[in-house]
Amino acid sequence: MNSVVLALIGVAMMITGYALYSKFLARRVYRLKPAFATPAHEHRDGVDFVPTNKYVLWGHHFTSVAGAAPIVGPAVAVIWGWLPAFLWVTIGTVFFAGMHDLGALWASVRNKGRSMGSLSGNYIGPRGRNLFLVVIFLLLLMVNAAFAVVISNLLVSTPTAVIPTWGAILVALAVGQAMYRFRVSLPVVSVLGVVALYALILVGDRVPVVLPETILGLSDNSFWILVLFVYAGIASVLPVWLLLQPRDYINGLQLFIGLGILYGAVLVSAPTVVAPALNTNLPEGTPNIVPLLFVTIACGAISGFHGMVSSGTSSKQLDKETDARFVGYFGAVGEGLLALGAIIATTAGFRTLADWEAVYSAFNSGGVAAFVTGGGSIINAGLGIPVSLSATILATMAVLFAATTMDTGVRLQRFVVQEAAELAGIRIGKGVSTVVVLVVALGLAFGAGADGSGGMVIWPLFGTTNQLLAGLTLSIVAVMLLRKGRPVLPVLVPLVFVLSMSVFALVVQIGTFYAAGNWLLLGMDLVILVAALWVIVEAGLAMAAARRAPAEEAVAESARH
Structure with missing residues (x-):
């Protein structure tokens, strides 16, 4: 199979989905209105609620949901x-992720920018809301702790990515000031920001930064993990226009480049796949493709984390409701293109099947x-860019997206902590809630792994929990539509499929964790499974009640007459 064929078919399917299916969803299902406040x-x-240009907001949304997962999942699957x-x-x-992201964004915008956890109380019920928040908290904990490990590993294994990774923060701060304080036009800011970012990549490729094996008693990986969490904590409490938006926007442009x-x-080198x-020579210990394929590839096909971003940050920055189609659905298309690129790379x-195996x-x-x-090899063969620089470009791309996901993830987890505290009758500020998030994440990272790698301990449950959350988010959207x-x-079709695969995967993993004697993951799996089944029952009852009740829009129409 020629990789060009895969690329053309995949890109054509996604662009067609945006041009046709997203328009159907926007007009007939979600009925987006430009005049809606x-x-x-x-x-x-001016901090969390900021009307934002749809292209800038798309950059924030896209890079926040992308992270390393649409690379890791397909590259494993x-x-x-x-x-x-590929399928x-x-x-x-086209039919799952775009609809899910657009739907979650619409649902939150129609409910004052509230998160999915908060909305679950309105549309599923108090018990469903409490269990929903448990699943959300665990998912965000996995994302924040595990992505810190992924980033630190890349900074150690590819030291040429260190300068562009941290230099991108200064570029983002400058871009934010230029856009919001000095009112520089978006095209000018975009060009200057991208040029600065790629200049840093060139510098990084010439000046790799290798840390000593031990710093302040910490290994190089542990040191980077600690620094990453300190940075993410600070970034999560800053106004979104100052760092989060411009960082994500420039990163979005960098990713598309x-x-x-x-x-x-x-296209130039046309490498052979x-x-x-279908691999019939699977290594020993490889799990069955069903249901594991559908939870191994989460981001890039459908992801519950996207619903958290849509309802946690993006909905608070949407200028017009009609912008949701571009921000939500096309954001999913961008991630799909990244996942497709990961599959091709x-x-x-690789030169031969033996090399691949x-x-x-x-x-x-x-x-x-x-x-x-793999990607560095293709770029070198097709465009003649040196292998070292090609690897630096791709490693920087992966690090920056994982880092922006951490920025957003810590901010979202802070929202969840504040919501949970309010349910308990306690009001806490963003500073205290951020400290709670960092203590829990660092406790997991260093408590379950002396080198800070403890975040990877619960990673095997990430894909399953992520897909489960996508199904639960769709249940809220379904109740609203009914x-x-x-x-x-x-x-409904994606909802049933995703929930079925997620619960199936949880049951399969129970046996795997039990056989391995992994009691921590076994216990967490059981907690998530019980919470999921309970929320599914509550959601089913809520959908049945919504179907029986008179439609809100029909009632409103009759009242007007």
Whole structure:
């Protein structure tokens, strides 16, 4: 199979999905209205609620949801062959992820910018809300703790990415000041920001930063993890316009340029996909493709974390409700393109099948490293960019997206802590709640791993919990649509499929964790499974009640007459 064919088919499917299916969803299902007063205007505070240009907000939303997961998931899942991963990413992006992200954004905007955890109390019930918050907290804990490990590993293994990684913060601060304080036009800011970022990549490639093996009694990995959490904590309490928005926007442009370089190299060199379409020579210990494929590739097909971003930060910055189609659905398309690029890089970036099998010698043996290696090889062959610089570009891209996800993840987890405290009758500020988040995450990172790698301990549950949360988010959207008498089938089909695969995966993992004697993961799996089943029952009852009740819009129409 020629990789150009995969690239053209995949890109065509996603662009067609945005051009046609997202328009159907916006007009017939969610019925977006340009005159609707969004929370960004209604509750404008200059910190979290800030009306934002849709292109800037798309950059924030896209880079916050992207992270390392749409690289890691597909780069692991191709062990079953490129065809299942390709089908799940392309079909999932068009009919699952775009609809989910747009729906979560719409649901939050229609409810004063409230998060999915808060909305679950209104649409599923108090018991469902409490259990929903437990699942959300655990998912965000996994994201923050594990992504810190992913970033630190890349900074150690690819020291040429250190300068562009931290220099990007200064670029983002300058971009934020230019846009909001000095009112410099967006095209000018965009060009200058991207040029500065790529100049840092060139400098980083020439000046790698290698830390000593021990710093203040910490290993180099542990030191980076500590610094990352301190940074994320500070970033999470700053006004979104100061760092979060401009950082994500510039990173979004950088990613599309990086993807353009990767896809351009594919078109020029047309490498052959050496991996099999369906791998029948699986390494020992590889789990069954069903249901594990559908939770291994979460981001890039459908992801519950996207619902947290849509309802946690993006909904508070949406200028017009109609912008939700571009921000939400096209944000999912951007992530789908990244996941497709990861599939191509990890299946066509090796010279022979034997080389590929040497990397994929065990389940979870792929990942970011395989993406950087394979993608760097394709870029070098297609565009003549040196292998070292190619690897620096891709590693920086992966680090920056994982870091922006951490920024948003810590801010979202702070919101969850504040919501949980309010339910208990306690009001705490953003400073205290941020400290709570950092203490819990660092406690996991260093308590379950002396080198700070403890965040990876609970990673095996990330994909399952993430997909479960996507299904639960869709249940809230479904209840809203049923109450309004809107078409609900586009939501129900993905909802049933994702929940079925997630619960199936949780049950399978119980056996795996028990056989391995991993009691921590076994206990967490059981807690998540019980909470999930309970919320599913509550959601089913809420949907049944909504179906029986008169449609809100029909009642409002009759009242007007």
